[in-house]
Amino acid sequence: MKAQQDQLVIYNSLKGEKEPFVPLVEGKIGMYVCGPTLYSEPHMGNMRTFINFDLIYRYLIHLGFQVKYVRNITDAGHITNSAGQEVDSIGAAAKAEQLHSLEIVYKYALKFQELQRVYNMLPPNIEPTATQHIQEQIEIIEQIIANGYAYQVNGSVYFDTRRYMQDYNYGILSGRKVDELENETRTLNAQDEKRFFADFALWKKANPDDMQVWRSPWGNGNPGWHIECTAMSTKYLGQQFDIHGGGMDLKFPHHEDEIAQSCGSFGCNPARYWMHANMLNVNGQKMSKSFGNYFLPKQILDGSTGLFEKSYSANVVRFFIMQAHYRSNLDFTQEALNASEKGYLRLMEGLKTLDHIQTTATTSFDVAALISSFYKAMNDDFNAPILVAQLFEAVKHINLINDGNASITIADKSELKAAMEVFIHDVLGLAAESNATETRLAPVMDLVLDLRQQARANKDWTTSDQIRDGLTKAGIIVKDAKDGTTWN
RNA sequence: GGUCUCAUGGCCGAGCGGUUAGGCACCGGUCUGCAAAACCGUCUACAGCAGUUCGAAUCUGCUUGAGACCUCCA
Numbered sequence: 001m002k003a004q005q006d007q008l009v010i011y012n013s014l015k016g017e018k019e020p021f022v023p024l025v026e027g028k029i030g031m032y033v034c035g036p037t038l039y040s041e042p043h044m045g046n047m048r049t050f051i052n053f054d055l056i057y058r059y060l061i062h063l064g065f066q067v068k069y070v071r072n073i074t075d076a077g078h079i080t081n082s083a084g085q086e087v088d089s090i091g092a093a094a095k096a097e098q099l100h101s102l103e104i105v106y107k108y109a110l111k112f113q114e115l116q117r118v119y120n121m122l123p124p125n126i127e128p129t130a131t132q133h134i135q136e137q138i139e140i141i142e143q144i145i146a147n148g149y150a151y152q153v154n155g156s157v158y159f160d161t162r163r164y165m166q167d168y169n170y171g172i173l174s175g176r177k178v179d180e181l182e183n184e185t186r187t188l189n190a191q192d193e194k195r196f197f198a199d200f201a202l203w204k205k206a207n208p209d210d211m212q213v214w215r216s217p218w219g220n221g222n223p224g225w226h227i228e229c230t231a232m233s234t235k236y237l238g239q240q241f242d243i244h245g246g247g248m249d250l251k252f253p254h255h256e257d258e259i260a261q262s263c264g265s266f267g268c269n270p271a272r273y274w275m276h277a278n279m280l281n282v283n284g285q286k287m288s289k290s291f292g293n294y295f296l297p298k299q300i301l302d303g304s305t306g307l308f309e310k311s312y313s314a315n316v317v318r319f320f321i322m323q324a325h326y327r328s329n330l331d332f333t334q335e336a337l338n339a340s341e342k343g344y345l346r347l348m349e350g351l352k353t354l355d356h357i358q359t360t361a362t363t364s365f366d367v368a369a370l371i372s373s374f375y376k377a378m379n380d381d382f383n384a385p386i387l388v389a390q391l392f393e394a395v396k397h398i399n400l401i402n403d404g405n406a407s408i409t410i411a412d413k414s415e416l417k418a419a420m421e422v423f424i425h426d427v428l429g430l431a432a433e434s435n436a437t438e439t440r441l442a443p444v445m446d447l448v449l450d451l452r453q454q455a456r457a458n459k460d461w462t463t464s465d466q467i468r469d470g471l472t473k474a475g476i477i478v479k480d481a482k483d484g485t486t487w488n
Numbered sequence: 489g490g491u492c493u494c495a496u497g498g499c500c501g502a503g504c505g506g507u508u509a510g511g512c513a514c515c516g517g518u519c520u521g522c523a524a525a526a527c528c529g530u531c532u533a534c535a536g537c538a539g540u541u542c543g544a545a546u547c548u549g550c551u552u553g554a555g556a557c558c559u560c561c562a
Binding site: 034035036037042043045046047048049050052053087089175176177225246247248249250251252253254276277278279280281284285286287288289290320323324325328329330333334335338339341342343344346349383385386390392393396399400402403405459461464465468478479480481482486488 | 518523
């Protein structure tokens with residue numbers, strides 16, 4: 001697998017181009033991905049990012065890397081709203097639901113865990129929370145102050161962007177120029193404590209009505225939004241690690257500020273490769289809480305989104321996501337979902353058919369080249385859509401063999417089967433769907449279809465069609481094939 | 489307003505200078521008692537205008553349109 005490792009190319013947002021992936025320590029990877037803020041249930045757009053990084057994680061593991069995957073849970077922190085005020089979104093949700101902040105976080109953490117299970121996502125190795133790392137955050141803030149890149153005002157601490165810019169490039173990730181930003185930024189709030197508009201809070205003095213407050217050298221307060229990621233990534237992956245990921249919308253200011261904090265405290269950019277997953281769109285616009293055009297991952301499973309006529313399984317949704325590259329926008333539409341549902345079923349059927357096909361002395365197509373195309377696709381910045389296309393290429397060959405129009409040797413068959421299973425199940429994370437009802441129904445259906453087969457043998461079409469129509473009404477579709485009858 | 493990204497066949501979506509992406513739909517066929525399903529085949533697009541090149545969806549410029557970020561968001 002070493003050879004395949006060496007060919008991996010990743011698009012690095014930091015440079016705006018693809019580059020060969022070389023880990024800091026051979027064979028090992030440290031990866032940090034910004035997780036959800038648990039003040040509400042993650043919506044489908046949030047899930048797309050996590051599913052994409054799950055794909056990346058899975059492929060890195062498959063390549064044989066020893067990956068340490070850290071994804072945080074934000075359960076504290078003050079962010080800046082449009083009015084320039086620091087706001088505690090979790091606290092606000094707690095008040096609205098008349099619960100304690102920790103109840104809110106726990107409630108949604110459980111839901112998030114359930115979603116990860118349903119969408120077949122591998123759990124990260126560590127899932128740290130901000131509230132459990134207050135001390136680490138304080139220590140980094142102290143370091144930044146000691147290095148001269150932060151100042152305290154009235155119980156709060158702010159990052160000194162102007163001072164930082166004398167030594168480092170603020171905007172290295174997002175490409176923003178601070179002097180340009182200044183012109184377009186709304187006028188500073190009169191009572192703002194910041195010295196400069198681009199400064200951001202590292203620590204924020206407590207408000208009288210805050211539910212959660214922590215002690216610090218600067219008095220009681222809350223950590224700023226960005227500092228938790230710096231603290232936790234440093235603690236578990238070190239001052240510099242391989243991959244830092246997150247949604248495109250976190251690029252600025254969140255990730256830019258993380259870089260500033262790391263440089264300001266340790267003197268280096270925390271990650272060598274920055275990866276950003278693109279947004280999920282609904283009707284051409286980013287799915288977003290503030291736009292209100294979002295639906296929940298569970299709604300698509302039970303058909304209650306209000307946008308689509310029917311429900312879709314988690315595997316179908318996952319497959320749908322895999323058919324678009326992680327750096328592209330993806331439009332959620334009914335037609336596209338239906339297409340994915342059929343495609344997913346076709347792929348899974350193909351894999352099943354592979355088990356039954358007859359082998360011969362020769363193979364009529366290049367199996368090794370096909371398998372190598374799977375790797376080639378994923379090695380090119382995790383191009384899952386190409387991988388899927390190549391898997392369909394394999395399905396086509398399988399069906400041709402099944403119809404007697406192509407051939408495969410026993411050795412090639414077992415190689416192809418192994419490769420397809422690895423890429424479909426382990427890399428793409430698609431599971432074969434089976435449900436308990438089907439298992440219970442199977443003996444009954446065998447009996448019914450047996451009776452129908454007898455009627456058909458006797459050319460008793462009335463009875464055989466009566467059975468078929470009756471089953472159709474019950475939602476069971478009978479499929480007659482030359483080698484027997486199946487149903488679903 | 490600033491910065492950036494993108495515009496691909498009916499729909500979703502790859503593509504990074506020369507070859508069929510792929511899936512779905514449509515249409516044709518095979519199979520079938522009929523039907524459905526399944527399978528096979530077909531459909532050959534690249535916003536517009538100009539340029540670079542032997543050759544451009546792919547590079548450059550302009551035009552038009554869309555989106556993201558600049559404020560919380562994955």
